[in-house]
Amino acid sequence: MxxxxxxxxxxxxxxxxxxxxxxxxxxxxxxxxGVAPDRVAEGAEGLKAAARGYDLLIIDRMLPGLDGLDIVxxxxxxxxxxxxxxxxxxxxxxxxxxxxxxxxxDYISKPFSDxxxxxxxxxxxxxxxxxxxPDILLVEDLEIRxxxxxxxxxxxxxALSPKExxxxxxxxxxxxxxxxxxxxxxxxxxxxxxxxxxxxDVHVSRLRGKLDEGFPTRLIHNARGEGYILQARPAD
Amino acid sequence: xxxxxxxFCKPGQRTEAxxxxxxxxLRFMATLVxxxxxxxxxxxxxxxRTAALYTQDQIRAIIVADLSGMADLWQRLGPAGLxxxxxxxxxxxxxxxxxxxxxxxxxxxxxDFDFWPNNLAKDQAWTHFDHxxxxxxxxxxxxxxxxxLMIAHHRSVHEAMLRGLSADLIGPALLGLLxxxxxxxxxxxxxxxxxxxxxxxxxxxxxxxxxxRVPLDARADEFRELGSNVNTMLDxxxxxxxxxxxLSDALAHEMRTPIAHLRAGLDRAAREIETAPPDxxxxxxxxxxxxxxxREADGVITLFTALLxxxxxxxxxxxxxxxxxLDMADLVHQAVNLYEGVAEDRGIxxxxxxxxxxxxxxxxxxxxxxxxxxxNALKFSPKGKAVSITCGFVDQAGFLTLSDQGPGMxxxxxxxxxxxxxxxxxxxxxxxxxxGLSLVWAIARRHRIAISLHDGAPGLRVExxxxxx
Numbered sequence: 001m002x003x004x005x006x007x008x009x010x011x012x013x014x015x016x017x018x019x020x021x022x023x024x025x026x027x028x029x030x031x032x033x034g035v036a037p038d039r040v041a042e043g044a045e046g047l048k049a050a051a052r053g054y055d056l057l058i059i060d061r062m063l064p065g066l067d068g069l070d071i072v073x074x075x076x077x078x079x080x081x082x083x084x085x086x087x088x089x090x091x092x093x094x095x096x097x098x099x100x101x102x103x104x105x106d107y108i109s110k111p112f113s114d115x116x117x118x119x120x121x122x123x124x125x126x127x128x129x130x131x132x133x134p135d136i137l138l139v140e141d142l143e144i145r146x147x148x149x150x151x152x153x154x155x156x157x158x159a160l161s162p163k164e165x166x167x168x169x170x171x172x173x174x175x176x177x178x179x180x181x182x183x184x185x186x187x188x189x190x191x192x193x194x195x196x197x198x199x200x201d202v203h204v205s206r207l208r209g210k211l212d213e214g215f216p217t218r219l220i221h222n223a224r225g226e227g228y229i230l231q232a233r234p235a236d
Numbered sequence: 237x238x239x240x241x242x243x244f245c246k247p248g249q250r251t252e253a254x255x256x257x258x259x260x261x262l263r264f265m266a267t268l269v270x271x272x273x274x275x276x277x278x279x280x281x282x283x284x285r286t287a288a289l290y291t292q293d294q295i296r297a298i299i300v301a302d303l304s305g306m307a308d309l310w311q312r313l314g315p316a317g318l319x320x321x322x323x324x325x326x327x328x329x330x331x332x333x334x335x336x337x338x339x340x341x342x343x344x345x346x347x348d349f350d351f352w353p354n355n356l357a358k359d360q361a362w363t364h365f366d367h368x369x370x371x372x373x374x375x376x377x378x379x380x381x382x383x384x385l386m387i388a389h390h391r392s393v394h395e396a397m398l399r400g401l402s403a404d405l406i407g408p409a410l411l412g413l414l415x416x417x418x419x420x421x422x423x424x425x426x427x428x429x430x431x432x433x434x435x436x437x438x439x440x441x442x443x444x445x446x447x448x449r450v451p452l453d454a455r456a457d458e459f460r461e462l463g464s465n466v467n468t469m470l471d472x473x474x475x476x477x478x479x480x481x482x483l484s485d486a487l488a489h490e491m492r493t494p495i496a497h498l499r500a501g502l503d504r505a506a507r508e509i510e511t512a513p514p515d516x517x518x519x520x521x522x523x524x525x526x527x528x529x530x531r532e533a534d535g536v537i538t539l540f541t542a543l544l545x546x547x548x549x550x551x552x553x554x555x556x557x558x559x560x561x562l563d564m565a566d567l568v569h570q571a572v573n574l575y576e577g578v579a580e581d582r583g584i585x586x587x588x589x590x591x592x593x594x595x596x597x598x599x600x601x602x603x604x605x606x607x608x609x610x611x612n613a614l615k616f617s618p619k620g621k622a623v624s625i626t627c628g629f630v631d632q633a634g635f636l637t638l639s640d641q642g643p644g645m646x647x648x649x650x651x652x653x654x655x656x657x658x659x660x661x662x663x664x665x666x667x668x669x670x671x672g673l674s675l676v677w678a679i680a681r682r683h684r685i686a687i688s689l690h691d692g693a694p695g696l697r698v699e700x701x702x703x704x705x
Contacts, residue, residue, distance in 0.1 A: 097600075111537055113530075163573070189574055193545075193604055194538070196672060197611050202577035224527065226534070 011035045011125065013056040016046030016071065017087065018063050022110070026058060026087070029117055035125070047071050054082055055128055056121065061088030061099070069102045076103040083128045085120060087112075096192055115178040115227050122174060139175045140232040142211075142219060144168065153215065163188060164207045171220065171230040180227040204228055261427060265420045272416050276409050283405055284398070291397045296362065296375070299387045302333060303377050306387070310379050318385070319346050331393045334372065340382025349386075356386060364391075430459045434466060446474055486657040487543070490669065494535045501529030542671040546656070549601065549678040559683075561705055562602065564593035564627045564636055571606035572625070575614060583619040591628035593636065596705040597683045605679040608672045609638050609698055616642035616696070632704050639697040650689045 013035045017023040020041070027037040035056065040046040043066035050057050050071065057075075059068040072084050086104040088095060096107040105127070106120050137144040141154045149165055151158045160168065166188045171179055181200045185191045204220060212218045217232045310318045322335045323346055336347030344350060353365040359377055365388075366372070374388030433451060440448035449470060450463035505525035512518035552558075568590040579586045595602070613623045621641035628635060645653060652658045654677035659670040680687040685702040 109541075111533075113534075191574070191603065191607075192600060193607075195574070195607050195611055197575075197578055197614065199574050199578055202581055206577060 011055045013037050013058060013121075014046070014049055014054045015039045015058045016041075016043065016050070016063065016068065017058070017060040018042065019060070022060070022087075026117070029114055030121070033118060033121055033125070035121070043068075043071060047074055050075055050082065051078065051080055056124060057082050057084045058121075059084055059086055059104075061086050061090055061095075069099060069104065072103045083124045085124055113180060113226070115223065116180040116183060119174055119177060119179055119183050122177065126173070137169070137172045137175075139172050139230060140217070140219065141215075142172070144172055153211065158210050160207070160210060163203060164210070167203055167207055168211070168230075171228060175230045178223040178227040178229050182226070184228070261424060261431075265424050269413075269416060269420055273413060276412060280405050280409050284402060287401045287405075288394075288398055291401070292394055295373075295389055295394060299333060299375055299389065302387050303375060303385070306385055307377060307379070310385075315345070315379075315381065315383060322346050322385075331390060331396075334374075334388045334390065336386045336388075338384050345383065347386075349388075352384070352386070434459075434463055437463075437466065437470075441470060446470070446477065483656055490539065490657055491536065494532045494539070498529050498532040498536070501525050501532060505529065539669055539671070542669065542675065543656070546671065546675050546678045549675065549682050553678075553681050558598050559596045560599070562595055562597050562599055564595050564602070564634060565590035567599070567602050567606055568625055568627055568636075570603055571610055574607060575610050578614055579623065582614065582617070584614060584617045585622040587622050587624035589624070589626045593627045593629050593634040594705055595634055595683065595685075595702055601679045601682060605676055605683075605685075608676050612672060613638060613640040613642070613696070613698075616640060618642060621695075629704055633701045634704055635702075636700040637697065639692045639695055641692070641695040644691055644694060644696045645689060647691070653689060654687075 011034055013030055015023055015026050015037055017026065017039070018041045023039050023041065027039055030037045038049070038054075040049050043063040046059070046063075059071055061068040063071075068086055068088070072086070075082065075084070083105045084103070086099045086107045087110060088099070088107065089110045096109070099107040106124055108117060108120055133146070135146055137146065143152045145151075146169065149162075151160055151165065151168060167184065170184060170187045181198075182194055184200050184204075185194060208218075208220045211220060219230055219232060221229050221231070221233060223229045306318060306321065309321050313321075319337060322337055325333070325335065326348065334348040336349040336352065337345040338347075338352050339345055342352055344352075349367055353363070353367060353372075353374070355365055356363050356374060356376055362373060362375055364371060364373055371391035372388040373391060373394070374386050376384055376386040378384045430453070437448050437450040449467045452463050452467075453460050502525070505522045508518045508522045508525060568588065572586060572588055576586055610623070610625070617623055617640045623638070623640045626635075626637045649658070654673050656674045657670040658673070677687065679685075680700065683702060685700050687698065687700045690697040690699060
C-alpha cells in the first residue's frame with residue numbers, strides 16, 4: 001500500500017479555499033501523495049470547476065458568503081459523487097457529524113497536523129479508486145485476513161482482541177505512513193475527541209507487545225508528533 | 237422616532253418615559269371610570285323607568301277604585317247623591333283628583349272642568365288631554381240615565397313624584413362616582429409608586445449599577461412577584477457576568493504560558509539556525525525547538541477546542557435537537573472499553589455494575605461525559621485500588637455513581653470543581669487544564685442530569701441522576 005502510483009493517470013484534486021496561506025499549505029501537502037492540486041478561491045467558481053471531473057475535492061467550510069457544505073449539497077444533487085474532504089475552522093464534533101450527514105466524505109478541523117491531513121486524503125483516495133477492499137493485507141512478514149479477522153506473523157498466529165485487530169487493520173491500511181492518534185480514535189473507537197489520558201498509547205503498546213515480541217524487526221513505531229506508523233525497522 | 241428614543245431610555249429622557257408610562261395607567265383607570273359611569277347611568281335609568289311605571293299604576297289604581305265607588309253611589313243614592321259626593325271630595329287638599337259629571341246631553345252638572353274633553357275615549361280607557369293649557373290624565377264611565385263621570389289627575393302630580401324619585405336616585409349615583417374617582421386616584425398613586433420602584437432599579441442597572449435590586453414589599457402580591465422575578469433575573473445576570481469576567485481573566489492567564497513557550501521555541505530555532513557556524517549541521521537542534529513549538533501550539537488548540545466544546549454544549553442547553561434515546565449502561569461499557577487498558581496498566585481495578593438506565597441524549601457527548609469522569613478517577617487513583625461505576629434506575633430517575641479511592645477532593649474545592657480552569661491546589665502537578673469537569677457540568681446540564689460530588693471516605697464519589705425519558 002504505497003503511495004498511489006501516478007503513472008497510469010494523474011490524480012487531480014481541487015482545493016476551494018479563500019485563505020491563500022491555507023490554500024498554499026494544503027497544495028504543498030498533496031504532491032507527496034501523488035496528487036496534482038488546483039486552487040480556486042471562490043465558492044461559485046469552485047462549484048463550476050468541481051464539475052470538471054476531479055478525483056478529490058478539498059473544500060473550506062467557511063467561504064465568503066457561502067457554506068462549503070452547500071457546494072457539496074449542490075454537487076450531490078447533480079449526482080457528482082467526487083469524494084469531498086471538508087476543511088473547517090468549526091472544530092466541534094457536532095460540526096463534523098453535520099458535515100458527513102450533508103454529503104461530505106470526511107471532515108478535518110483547522111488547525112490540523114500535516115500527518116492527519118495526508119492520512120485522511122490517502123484514505124479518501126483509496127476509497128475513491130473503488131478498489132475491491134482486499135481480503136488479505138500483507139505488511140512485511142505480517143498477514144492480516146480481514147474477513148476471518150486473523151493475524152499471522154511469519155506464519156505464527158497472533159491472538160488479538162477485537163479492538164487490537166481493528167487498530168492493527170487501520171495502521172496496516174496506512175502502512176509506511178503516519179497515522180495520527182485522532183484518526184485512530186475516530187476509526188477504531190468512533191470518538192471525535194481526544195481524551196486527556198493517552199488511552200490510544202496503552203492499546204498500541206499492548207498490540208505492540210503481541211506483534212513485535214520475539215521478532216528481530218519491530219513493526220509499530222511512535223511517530224513524531226501524535227501518531228503511529230507501521231513499518232519494518234530493526235529492533236533496538 | 238419616539239419608539240427609538242423610548243428604547244434607549246437614558247437619564248436625560250426620563251420625563252418622556254415617565255409620561256409615556258403613566259398614560260398607560262391613566263388610560264386604564266379612565267376606562268374603568270367611564271365604564272362605571274355608563275353602567276350606573278344605565279342602572280339609574282332602569283330604576284327610574286320602573287319607578288315611573290309603578291307610580292303611574294298607583295295613581296291610576298286609585299282613580300279606578302274611585303270611579304267604581306262613584307258608580308256604587310249612583311246606584312244607591314242616585315244622581316243627586318253622586319253630585320254631593322263629588323262636591324264633598326272637591327274639598328280635599330291639593331293635589332287631589334279632579335272630577336267632571338255631565339248630563340246625557342253633555343251639560344256640566346258639577347266638577348272641576350267646564351266641558352267634557354272632546355278627545356276623551358269612551359269608558360275604561362286612559363286618555364291624556366289638555367284643558368286650559370294644562371295636561372291631565374283621565375278615565376270615564378257612564379250611568380243608566382246617560383250621564384257621564386270622568387275622574388282625572390293633573391299630570392304634574394305624577395311628575396312631582398318622579399322628580400323626588402330622581403333626586404333620590406341621582407344623589408347616590410353621583411356619590412358613588414365621586415368615591416370611585418377618589419379610589420382610582422388612591423390606587424393609581426399606589427401603583428405608580430410601586431412601578432416606579434421597579435423602574436428605578438432597572439434604570440440603575442442599565443446605568444451600570446449591577447448591584448441595584450428592587451426593594452420588596454411585605455405584602456405577597458403580583459408586584460412583589462414582579463420585583464422578586466426582576467431581582468432573580470438580575471442575580472442570574474450578575475453570576476453570568478462574573479463568570480465571563482473570571483473566564484476571560486483565567487483564559488488570558490492560561491494562554492500566556494503555552495504561547496510564551498511557543499514563542500521561546502521559535503526564537504530558539506531561529507537562533508540555532510542563525511548562530512550556527514556555516515559548516516555545522518543545526519538540523520537536530522532546530523528541529524527539536526520547532527517540535528517543542530508545535531507541541532505548545534497543539535496545547536493552545538486543545539485548550540481552545542475544549543472551551544468551544546463547553547460553550548457549544550452550554551448553548552445547546554434545553555434544545556431537544558439531536559437528542560436520541562440511549563442506554564447509559566451501553567455508554568458506560570463503551571467508556572470502560574476505552575479505559576480498561578489504562579486501568580490495567582496502572583494496576584487499578586474497574587468494578588462495573590451497569591443496569592439499563594434509559595436517557596435521552598447526544599451519544600458523543602455522554603461518552604465524553606463518562607470518559608472525563610473516568611479519566612479523572614483513574615488519574616487520582618493509587619495503584620491497587622478500585623474505581624467503581626454503577627448505573628440503573630429507580631422510580632422515575634436514572635442514576636450513575638462513580639467512586640474512586642484516591643485522595644478525594646477538599647470540601648471547599650468541591651463547590652468550585654466544575655468552574656473553568658478550577659484545579660485543586662494539590663492537583664497542579666497532575667496533567668490537565670482544569671476544563672474536564674467544566675465540560676462534564678455543561679454536558680450534564682444539556683441532558684438535565686443533576687451531578688454532585690461527595691466525600692467517598694476515602695476518595696471521591698460522583699453522583700448523577702436524571703429524569704427518565
